[in-house]
Amino acid sequence: MKILIIEDEANLRDTITQSLEKEKYIVETAYDYISGMEKIGGYDYDCILVDIMLPNGSGLSLVKELKDMKRRDAVIIISAKDAVDDKVKGLDLGADDYLAKPFHLAELHARIKSAVRRKSHNGNNAIEWSNIKIDPEHREVFINGNSITLNRKEYDVLYYFMINPNRLINKTALAESVWGDYTDQADNLDFVYSQIKNLRKKLKDNNAEADIQSVYGIGYKMI
Template sequence: MKILIVEDEQGLREVIRESLEKEKYIVETAHDYITGLEKIGSYDYDCILIDIMLPNGSGLNLVRELKQLQKKEAVIIISAKDSVDDKVEGLDLGADDYLAKPFHLAELHARIKSAIRRKSHDGDTFVTLENIKLSPELRSVTVNGTDLTLNRKEFDLLYYFMINPNRLVNKTALAESVWGDYIDQADNLDFVYSQIKNLRKKMKDAGAEADIQAVYGMGYKLTTS
């Protein structure tokens, strides 16, 4: 899987690249509009991350170019300008998602995976990890081919972990993704723990070959056994 990052801030570009490379993506970067345009014209990618405010051009124009070239890449706009207009315009131009800075890396992975999954038409819409198979469309999970009954929150939690396997998931990122943005200032997020406890128990009982572990102070990690 090839991903292009068009982002002018070196620090952010590097940290995203490093994080994505851990996921075994092949990552290329562009630091401005012109470089971005050249890369888009010359190569094909599976997913492109585009910042809106770029030196010598707007990221939105890159999205426009992609459409004109009739490219089928999944496009995610990442912008510091969390503006409704930009979001609407970007999505209208054909972007698949819009992510406002700052974001958690786990969230970025989740968005990239779901964007790529939606673009690919090979019918394989399942997310699998070891003996766990999850269908985001049907909202169903099987362990070793046996159905695992989860409530809404437990399903969302597992899905988030499944697309970020063996990675540290920040508890804020998790809470925001599963409970919604509004949770952000609610509390010390300890309530997340009680849900995870239930999910762990169900997974263990079903004989799943993966376990959710707490990482002190930071969050949780889904580890394959």
């Protein structure tokens, strides 16, 4: 998969690149509006990450450009402005998602995968890992082909791990992604632990080969 990052902040650009390359993505970068336009004009990408505030132009105009060219690249806006206006405008212009800085890399991965999946429409959207299979379309989970029942939040947690397998997930990243704004206090992180305990039990009871391990202090990892 090919990803283009258009971000003027060199440090952030490098970090995102490193993280994505670890996931075996082919990453290209642009640092301003003009170089971004050149890259877009030259190649197709599976996903384009674009910052709104760029030197010599707005990321939103890039998004509009892409829409006008009827391109099928998935577009995710990453911005320091967590402004509702920008979000709405960006999505109206054809962006697939909007991620406010600062974000967790795991969250970025999840968003990229979702955006690309939604864009591709090639029938098989199922996500598989070891003997677990998730059908995001119908929010169904299968272990060894047998459907299992999870409640809404358990499903969201499992989905997050399935999209980031073998990756150390920060507990705050998980809490923010699944429970959103509703949890951001210290004792809520114990709460995340208790929720994961339930999920682990369900996976184990259904003979899942994958397990969610807790990494002390940091978070969790599905192996």
